Amino acid sequence: MTHDLDTGRTFEALPPVRGGAFATSRWGRAWLQALEDTALDGEQVRAGRRHARAGAVGAVSVRPGRVTALVRDRDGSPYRADVMVQQLAQDDWDRFMDLVAGRAEHLAALLDRDLPPHLAEDAAAAGVDLLPGIGDLEPECTCGAWDHCAHTAALCHQVARLLDQDPFVLLLLRGHGEREVLDELQARSAARTAGPAAKVPAGVPAREVFARHRRTATLPAPPPLVDASGRAPALSGDRPAPPGLDVAALEFLAADAARRARLLLAEALSPGHDRTPVPAPLTVREDAVRLAANGAPGVVTDRLAAVCGGEHAGLERSVRAWRFGGPAALSVLEEEWTPEPGVLAQAHDRLAAAWEGDGQPPRLHGAGNRWTAAGTDVQLRYGRDGRWWPYRREGSLWEPAGPGGRDPAAVLAGTLAEG
Structure with missing residues (x-):
């Protein structure tokens, strides 16, 4: 249950959890990966995971740029833990909204209160980082630690659970609440449907309109023959199509x-594009x-x-x-291939750490880059990109079951939970 509080939300304390990994969604796994990549002391991360499992994290307050909770230590002492995240700049937010409004599948998903996993890749291609990375989760705790401590690590694990339940929490942390996002998307969708006359909604300050004009006026090419949403002009007319021409296909x-073309242009104009690998x-x-x-x-x-x-x-x-x-x-x-020998050993170590205190994790058996969790219909495949990809047996075939992740324990736990 959540409570609205101005531009933020407050989530009641979550119950203790046993077994498996904390995050099962792409958004939650990325959050915990950022924590592990940022924290200098892995033992503090593990201690935070134990605190979160035990239910030591109180109500979580989420607002733009900051998440806060009281976390009780083993002796019961309460500490206020905060984790700060950079909010999106207005230009980045505009690019993100343009991206969503211009892609029918993204628009439909967000209007249905869903964040599809591949939205993060499309946003990154447009120069907008939705997911946190190394150093993006800045800790602050009344225990006095200058790096991530057990309390901020526990809070991060609890936030990963919240992201599993409601990925709009990530957009709120990046600066925009769910209602604001949905209202803006509906307005942009209506404007595109109505045509050029409805591009600028009533009540927008003149300086913002002129600012938009200055941005678009610098584009190096003339306007394309399609509207801003990326839809092609209708090719049907009064005359029948020539033989062999499928109008719908064209x-x-x-x-x-x-x-x-719009995605490539957005990527080319994004900050730091010259440092982005092609x-x-x-x-x-x-x-x-x-x-x-x-x-x-x-x-x-x-x-x-x-x-x-x-x-x-x-x-x-x-x-x-x-x-x-x-x-x-x-x-x-x-593709089947053989990774370096240490990859499987590292995977087993990650599984053992994730299932710490909750029995033995499933053993992985297999060959090459394809390993099956013993006693299950779940398989993990290791990609050349360093990510683990879940598969599920359906009849005689192994079918793709979800997005990849760098933590095999999180990917495995999420796939088992969905089964």
């Missing part, structure tokens, strides 16, 4: 080209799967299936993987 390809170009097969994942119409899907071996079932399986993580996820679906 409209889909034009819309896809416009959408990709991604490898997609292969023909990867691009075929990408098009299918974006909702290609029937005639296009038939041709894409031919590129992928001629079977629609195989294409659907590839699309499922793609939606969890793009080229990296597709590579894990198709």
Whole structure:
């Protein structure tokens, strides 16, 4: 249960938890990964996990840029723990809102109070970091520690549980509450539907309008032949289409080209773009799967299936993987390889730490980069990107079951919990 408090929210204390990892969602796992990458003392992180498991974290207050809670030590002494996160700059927020409003799947998901996992990758491509990284979780505690202590680590573990339940908590920490986000998205969606005359809602200060004009006036190319949402113009008319021309397919390809162009432009204009590694170009097969994942119409899907071996079932399986993580996820679906010998040992160590005090974790058995959790229908695959990808047995096939993560314990626990 939560309570609204001005621009923040207060979450009642969560009950103790036993077994498995704390975070099961992409958002929660990224939060804990940022904690582990930032904290200098791993023992404090483990102590914080034990505190959180025992229910030592009180009500959690979340507001833009800060999360706060009272955390009781083993002797019962209370400490106020705070963790600060950088809020998004207005330009970053505008790019993020433009990205969401311009992608039908993102817009539909957020209006339905859901944050799809791949939204983080699309936002990062546009120069907006939703997920925290190394050094982004700044601690502050009345115990006097200057780095993450057991109390701030416990608070971070509790926040990961909150993110599992409601990923909009992350947007609030980045500076914007759920109601504000949804209202702005609805307004932008309505403006795009109504046309250019409705682009600027009533009540916007003139200085903001002129500021927007100055930003767009510096673009190096003339306006494209599609509107700002990335939709292609309708190609149907009074005259019948020439023989062999599928109008719906052509409209889909034009819309896809416009959408990709907008993402590339947003990435090129984002701060620090010159320091961002250039991604490898997609292969023909990867691009075929990408098009299918974006909702290609029937005639296009038939041709894409031919590129992928001629079977629609195989294409659907590839699309499922793609939606969890793009080229990296597709590579894990198709490629078997052998990682360095220490990778499996490190995975077992992570599992043992996550299940600390709650029995033995599932053992991983397998070969190469594919390891099955003993006694389950869950498999972890290690990708060349250093992430673990969950798979679940469905009949005779292993099917992609979720996005990848760098913590095998979190990925495994999340997949087992969903089963």
